[in-house]
Amino acid sequence: MKIIMAPSKEMDWSHPEEIDWHLSKKSQIIQETLLEMNKDELQKSLKLKDKQLLEVLTYRDTWALPFSSRARDLYKGVAFRSLHLTNLSEEEEGYLNDHLRILSAFYGVLQPNDRVKPYRLDFILPLKIQGKSLKTFWGKSWDQSFEEGEWLINLASKEFASRLTASRYHWLDIDFAERVGDRLIRPSSLVKKARGMMANYLIHHQLTDLERIKQFKEEGYHFVEEESNDQLLTFIREKE
Numbered sequence: 001m002k003i004i005m006a007p008s009k010e011m012d013w014s015h016p017e018e019i020d021w022h023l024s025k026k027s028q029i030i031q032e033t034l035l036e037m038n039k040d041e042l043q044k045s046l047k048l049k050d051k052q053l054l055e056v057l058t059y060r061d062t063w064a065l066p067f068s069s070r071a072r073d074l075y076k077g078v079a080f081r082s083l084h085l086t087n088l089s090e091e092e093e094g095y096l097n098d099h100l101r102i103l104s105a106f107y108g109v110l111q112p113n114d115r116v117k118p119y120r121l122d123f124i125l126p127l128k129i130q131g132k133s134l135k136t137f138w139g140k141s142w143d144q145s146f147e148e149g150e151w152l153i154n155l156a157s158k159e160f161a162s163r164l165t166a167s168r169y170h171w172l173d174i175d176f177a178e179r180v181g182d183r184l185i186r187p188s189s190l191v192k193k194a195r196g197m198m199a200n201y202l203i204h205h206q207l208t209d210l211e212r213i214k215q216f217k218e219e220g221y222h223f224v225e226e227e228s229n230d231q232l233l234t235f236i237r238e239k240e
Contacts, residue, residue, distance in 0.1 A: 001151040001208050003199055006160040007104045008077020011118045013059075016067040021115040026138065027107055030121070031063060033129050045127040046120060059118040068115035071102055078189055079155070082196025083203070085112075095206040100199065101145065103160040105134055109145035123159050140165055151210070153202070155195040172210070174198055175234040176221065184227075184236065194221065194235070 023031060037045065043053045072085055088096065102110040105121040121127070121134070129137040142163050146152065151170045154161050176194035177184040197218045207213060213233060214223040220237035227234035 001099060001153065002146055003100050003153045003202055004156045004161060004164070005079060005100065005102050005195065005199060006156040007102055007110075008075045008080055009120060009122075010077045011074050012076045013062070013069065013074070013118045015073070016062075016069050016117075018066060019068050019115055020066040021068045021117055024108055026141065030106055030129055030134075030137075033127075034060065035063070046125055048120075052120065056120050059120065062117050068117055070112065071107075071110045071114045071116045072096075072112040074116050074118065075102070078192040079196035079199070082193055083200050085203075088203075091206055092203055096203050100203065103142065103156055103163065105138075105160075108138065109142050123163070135163070138163060143168060153213075155199050171231055173232045174213075175227070175232060177234065177236050178239045179236050180239045185239075194219075198235075 034042070039053065039057070042048065042056060043050075046052075046056060048056060072083075085096065096112050100112050102112070104110055104116075105123055106119045107114070107116060110116065123134050125134065127134060140163070143165050146164070146169065148168050149170065151172060152164070152166075154171065154173045174195070175186075176191050176198075177186050178190060198213075198216055201207075201216050201218060202213070205212070216223065216235060220240075221235040222237070224234050224236045227236065
């Protein structure tokens with residue numbers, strides 16, 4: 001069983017370690033393409049505002065330095081702030097490394113302790129790699145990182161999860177919603193936070209039993225059978 005999460009644009013590069021990274025061949029090609037671009041080309045290809053361009057140029061400068069961070073420490077978006085990965089037990093650490101995977105437009109499929117450096121990249125950009133969109137460039141190569149027929153617990157956004165061939169796996173989507181009157185709403189920040197809480201729940205309980213996933217009850221969420229099926233578990237909470 002694997003848990004998949006999407007990366008976040010928000011990153012913490014305040015405590016890198018003097019350990020270099022090792023890029024896959026595809027990541028090297030992306031890196032080389034970005035390094036060859038001038039400022040104007042970068043800004044256009046990555047659709048950057050002036051402040052974001054300065055950030056990306058700073059990121060790019062770090063690529064030549066023999067420093068890196070673990071993937072689990074780099075990402076600091078809403079979902080990742082709900083992961084509590086310090087002081088894990090040996091069993092929890094083993095579960096984390098065996099089961100959690102982070103899907104990245106730059107790195108591909110990351111394990112939590114893989115060495116990474118900051119970047120800014122997603123699949124909706126006009127950037128071309130060898131004349132192809134990022135989606136076409138990566139194709140379905142991410143499937144090679146997973147066993148055919150294994151359970152995939154999807155806590156990623158559609159943008160990243162769609163890079164995998166869902167029919168190849170026992171695929172389980174997790175849906176989070178708030179009930180407002182007779183409506184269900186799914187604000188982006190709420191969903192991201194809930195995905196992180198679910199990943200944290202799975203890690204700290206080392207769950208592989210799908211029935212126990214239904215017992216998740218963080219911050220008022222509860223499993224709703226009527227809104228679920230064999231490929232979807234829905235958790236709803238009442239809006240305060």
